[in-house]
Amino acid sequence: MEKKQSKWALLAIWVTTIGFIAQIGYFITRWIASGHAPVSNLFEFTTFFGMMLVGAFIGIYYMYKTPVLGVFTLPVAILIIAYASMFPREISPLIPALQSDWLHIHVTTAAIGQSILAVSFAAGLIYLIKSVDQSKRSAKTFWLEAIMFFLICTVGFVLVSSGFKAMDYKAEFTWVDKSGQTAEMEYTMPALVGPHESKLETPDAFKPFFDLPPILSGRKANTVIWSLGAGIVLYGIYRLIFRKRAGALLQPLVKNVNLDLMDEISYRAVMIGFPVFTLGALIFAMIWAQIAWSRFWGWDPKEVWALVTWLFYAAFLHLRLSKGWQGEKSAWLAVIGFGIILFNLIVVNLVIKGLHSYA
């Protein structure tokens, strides 16, 4: 069905497209400067993920022409790129384990799959903001608010990281890793938790309350704790000012949204994203694992969570097609699925140590 676009919407999609072209320009120029596909560390992978989310949105926008999807998808992409920018941005040579053409094939395909699935999240979130009754307290309002809180925590992370970066805060630690070797670690935020058997080397720096076991990365776990703290403060300030749930504040934006259309967009995004994700995060990943480590599967945390993500979306499609889980149930599943993707991106990459902890 051909829909007439408003001038604002037309201008918005043009600006989005120009932004997307600029980001492709970033990708190409960084590739030339580094000599390899810029998807080799957390900054590069996450900006690529944000870029492909915008690309997926542009594709789906031209299919459905719904401006409201832009209001929810683009801020997610902006948050993802802002989040990425908090990690080291220097161009560095590839470590030997990553020197393979499979880096481009596996990582880019997995990121494209995840970004299409992220559009499903945006459509699901719009569906829930419109359909969940905000006039009374319920489990649904609680969980919808939990999603909003998480998004606010991401803003908190960006603010806290930028703040300590501007202050040039640094604290050096020596610590003992899981193989018993003494190593050094630099914190860029005051240490609430320290690495395993840590010793603070920087005088006058903040001393950690306790040390973490060697399986967890102290610096990165500390960052997660700071982000949660900043999120709680920001959310508290928001509630004090607006005196209502974030979901309720956003509800007027989705007043005229067609719920069936959002349901269809969410479903179609999973239908497209799921096979791409399967190819990139499982099949190509296993081929590269066989070449690099001589085994297809090794139960590395990243591999396990890629499998969990895949099983979840397989269950999503199964429940929808065979049990008729449409509408609100499907929207909740789309939101939870994206939560699993983010868990894999943030917690598995940052907090749990494994073969994929390159950042």
Place this chain on the structure above:
Amino acid sequence: MAELSSNLLYAAFFLYLVATVLFGGAIKQKKDKWKRSKVNGHFLPSG
């Protein structure tokens, strides 16, 4: 080249911010159109 790359990323980030505001404007305009439409209370004659 690395600096150009970084500038292009900033440009993209800024353009996405602008686009979000413009999409917001598109929704608002749609809402205003709804407000402007009037129901006159007359029924169409049957037959």
